[in-house]
Amino acid sequence: MATARRIGGENSATRERILEATEQLIREQGYASASTRRVAAHAGLKPSLVHYYFPTTDDLLVAVSKRGAKESDRMIEEALKSDRPLRALWEFFSDTSRTRLVLEFMAMANHRDAVRKHMAEHSEEMRQRQAEILEKLIGTKFSLPDGCPPAGLSVLLAGIGRVLIMEGGLGVTGGHEEAREFVERWLDMLEPADVEKAES
Amino acid sequence: MATARRIGGENSATRERILEATEQLIREQGYASASTRRVAAHAGLKPSLVHYYFPTTDDLLVAVSKRGAKESDRMIEEALKSDRPLRALWEFFSDTSRTRLVLEFMAMANHRDAVRKHMAEHSEEMRQRQAEILEKLIGTKFSLPDGCPPAGLSVLLAGIGRVLIMEGGLGVTGGHEEAREFVERWLDMLEPADVEKAES
Amino acid sequence: MATARRIGGENSATRERILEATEQLIREQGYASASTRRVAAHAGLKPSLVHYYFPTTDDLLVAVSKRGAKESDRMIEEALKSDRPLRALWEFFSDTSRTRLVLEFMAMANHRDAVRKHMAEHSEEMRQRQAEILEKLIGTKFSLPDGCPPAGLSVLLAGIGRVLIMEGGLGVTGGHEEAREFVERWLDMLEPADVEKAES
Amino acid sequence: MATARRIGGENSATRERILEATEQLIREQGYASASTRRVAAHAGLKPSLVHYYFPTTDDLLVAVSKRGAKESDRMIEEALKSDRPLRALWEFFSDTSRTRLVLEFMAMANHRDAVRKHMAEHSEEMRQRQAEILEKLIGTKFSLPDGCPPAGLSVLLAGIGRVLIMEGGLGVTGGHEEAREFVERWLDMLEPADVEKAES
DNA sequence: AATGAATGAGATTTCATTCAT
DNA sequence: CATGAATGAAATCTCATTCAT
Numbered sequence: 001m002a003t004a005r006r007i008g009g010e011n012s013a014t015r016e017r018i019l020e021a022t023e024q025l026i027r028e029q030g031y032a033s034a035s036t037r038r039v040a041a042h043a044g045l046k047p048s049l050v051h052y053y054f055p056t057t058d059d060l061l062v063a064v065s066k067r068g069a070k071e072s073d074r075m076i077e078e079a080l081k082s083d084r085p086l087r088a089l090w091e092f093f094s095d096t097s098r099t100r101l102v103l104e105f106m107a108m109a110n111h112r113d114a115v116r117k118h119m120a121e122h123s124e125e126m127r128q129r130q131a132e133i134l135e136k137l138i139g140t141k142f143s144l145p146d147g148c149p150p151a152g153l154s155v156l157l158a159g160i161g162r163v164l165i166m167e168g169g170l171g172v173t174g175g176h177e178e179a180r181e182f183v184e185r186w187l188d189m190l191e192p193a194d195v196e197k198a199e200s
Numbered sequence: 201m202a203t204a205r206r207i208g209g210e211n212s213a214t215r216e217r218i219l220e221a222t223e224q225l226i227r228e229q230g231y232a233s234a235s236t237r238r239v240a241a242h243a244g245l246k247p248s249l250v251h252y253y254f255p256t257t258d259d260l261l262v263a264v265s266k267r268g269a270k271e272s273d274r275m276i277e278e279a280l281k282s283d284r285p286l287r288a289l290w291e292f293f294s295d296t297s298r299t300r301l302v303l304e305f306m307a308m309a310n311h312r313d314a315v316r317k318h319m320a321e322h323s324e325e326m327r328q329r330q331a332e333i334l335e336k337l338i339g340t341k342f343s344l345p346d347g348c349p350p351a352g353l354s355v356l357l358a359g360i361g362r363v364l365i366m367e368g369g370l371g372v373t374g375g376h377e378e379a380r381e382f383v384e385r386w387l388d389m390l391e392p393a394d395v396e397k398a399e400s
Numbered sequence: 401m402a403t404a405r406r407i408g409g410e411n412s413a414t415r416e417r418i419l420e421a422t423e424q425l426i427r428e429q430g431y432a433s434a435s436t437r438r439v440a441a442h443a444g445l446k447p448s449l450v451h452y453y454f455p456t457t458d459d460l461l462v463a464v465s466k467r468g469a470k471e472s473d474r475m476i477e478e479a480l481k482s483d484r485p486l487r488a489l490w491e492f493f494s495d496t497s498r499t500r501l502v503l504e505f506m507a508m509a510n511h512r513d514a515v516r517k518h519m520a521e522h523s524e525e526m527r528q529r530q531a532e533i534l535e536k537l538i539g540t541k542f543s544l545p546d547g548c549p550p551a552g553l554s555v556l557l558a559g560i561g562r563v564l565i566m567e568g569g570l571g572v573t574g575g576h577e578e579a580r581e582f583v584e585r586w587l588d589m590l591e592p593a594d595v596e597k598a599e600s
Numbered sequence: 601m602a603t604a605r606r607i608g609g610e611n612s613a614t615r616e617r618i619l620e621a622t623e624q625l626i627r628e629q630g631y632a633s634a635s636t637r638r639v640a641a642h643a644g645l646k647p648s649l650v651h652y653y654f655p656t657t658d659d660l661l662v663a664v665s666k667r668g669a670k671e672s673d674r675m676i677e678e679a680l681k682s683d684r685p686l687r688a689l690w691e692f693f694s695d696t697s698r699t700r701l702v703l704e705f706m707a708m709a710n711h712r713d714a715v716r717k718h719m720a721e722h723s724e725e726m727r728q729r730q731a732e733i734l735e736k737l738i739g740t741k742f743s744l745p746d747g748c749p750p751a752g753l754s755v756l757l758a759g760i761g762r763v764l765i766m767e768g769g770l771g772v773t774g775g776h777e778e779a780r781e782f783v784e785r786w787l788d789m790l791e792p793a794d795v796e797k798a799e800s
Numbered sequence: 801a802a803t804g805a806a807t808g809a810g811a812t813t814t815c816a817t818t819c820a821t
Numbered sequence: 822c823a824t825g826a827a828t829g830a831a832a833t834c835t836c837a838t839t840c841a842t
Contacts, residue, residue: 555767560759574751
């Protein structure tokens, strides 16, 4: 099942080129711009070649989604390994380029079932993974005085990060500075910078 | 409504029907499904009639966006007039049907300049309006012990509300309960329930 | 339901032109040649116009099938009203142009469910109608000494007629003359030519 | 089969697999469904392999046609050798699976010249062969009281058999029973069952 | 105020075929 | 013997939009 759909070698350079072009297009012009034709044009390839690698548009989009998911996983693992994991997590959630893409896929999920399925699975997994690690850190590296459990914390940061990116893309900035400062002060409370001293 | 019989103008019943059908379609199937044809079919009208009222697709979408904006304004005014404005604001931001629509328009903004423009303006206005009113309430109805300025508070609630709706639509729920409880406890702190007694 | 699909007025000249072109193409080059593009080209119209009148290819093909069915009905009624109905029926079944088309639709039915459904209904109706009328004629105009009931007779003539057309199209003629003569002699027996005298 | 190990040539097992898959597809879904890709998928092979064995689609289809022709020849020889050759011939013509395929190739012939050519040649040969043998049997095993020459008889049986299969596939059955019974009674007359006794 | 007709563009997909390895 | 890569053509359908009535 997993391999059934795969055509043209998982590692082909052309395949990668198509994925990259698609991702870029979606990020810059919205998911509705990711048509076979436009993707091909943007990648400098013939439309039929896109279909050679990705028989259906769903196949292509899910592949891009998976690629983005892998990148997100990588970023999160890195974040959670850092000295100030909470800070790093916040930076992950406010990363413009990544979040832009996630938001597009969220929108796409509404009318692309294959995409919805993948996004749902991966989101749930990611949340779990974050919760697990944050759980372990509690009591060691930082505490949660406000009493928000780890999974909830992940939701809060995700939401606040996304609204900043979403509105930022629109050119809306009212209250952003204030919100950002508030989150940072809050994170400082939860995970004081001098933790590092304490560690050494 | 008073002048409902005047067909074709701003107040035509047909016009309203088209707007309603479009909004529904977008909410249920995503903005990419809102084509002239499908809107017409969904409203039980001829495609050309849609173009008669809305010469271009942009015209239609901006009109739906404005209609939604008006509804949002109405909801916010109501919220801010309530006994517990902060609570009411949070309920506004976690309103599924309205937020779903807003999210679709946000996504649409990426490749529809007319929509982007309107969304940007209205978002900024809404933020301002909320900030203004919350400002007035500070010190009277509630305080902001954590030190988050009103505009920032609006951003936080908007973001958290949206992530709950966005993920909820996907079927993702991990951490939602926890986040929701946290926000509510937090709002209780900022705006204690016994405020009502104090008022009377 | 009946009217739901109808676009562009049942009587439009353009519609008729498309139907005619499609029928001709199918007859001359086989059903697989009846694509939107080719039909349009053959009718001197733009491909999109074909889709304007017939949203899907099935719609078009079923329409052509129905048109052919109506023509067949007309021909049969005429045949059965003639002085020598059996002879006329045989001429109906050996009519090249009509049978060619029927054969194409029979082949098409294999992978076009909408067509299969219509062909099945119409074939059954036609058989019934023929059986009814032949029944009435038995004992008056002619008898069936060999003891083949009317419905069976319709099957025999249909089959023999079709094989002659089918093979004739291929260029095969072996045994055709003999078969044709045999049928005619047989029909003469069943329905003697001097029946006319008896009538007057 | 004796030389089965020699792959790639006329006797390769893969080649056979492709032919079998194609024949099945045509029978079940109509000739228009027999594309390189679908045949390959249905046979569990790569599309390019199909082209390796059959450079063009015509090559493939003609090969299937020839394969079917060989099978028909085999069946006919067997039939004509039987105790009641006429009966056996009729069974040959009412064999569903074989006739279904023949009908598809007849339809295909309309727009595939290579197929038309082969079908024409083989049909003519088959008719001849049947006529020859029936000729020899006349006066020995059976007579043709109605005066239909052997070649004509072959045409009649072919036509009646085909119409039964053709309509049967559609789900039409009106008059079939009657026609079948008539043919059988007729054949009984031409070739009485007690012929066997007379022979011994 | 509403609608039927028409059209060019483009989206998605399938196809047969070629070529290099 | 077999396959992966690539491609041009075409099939089917959807779209937004224009125009005339």
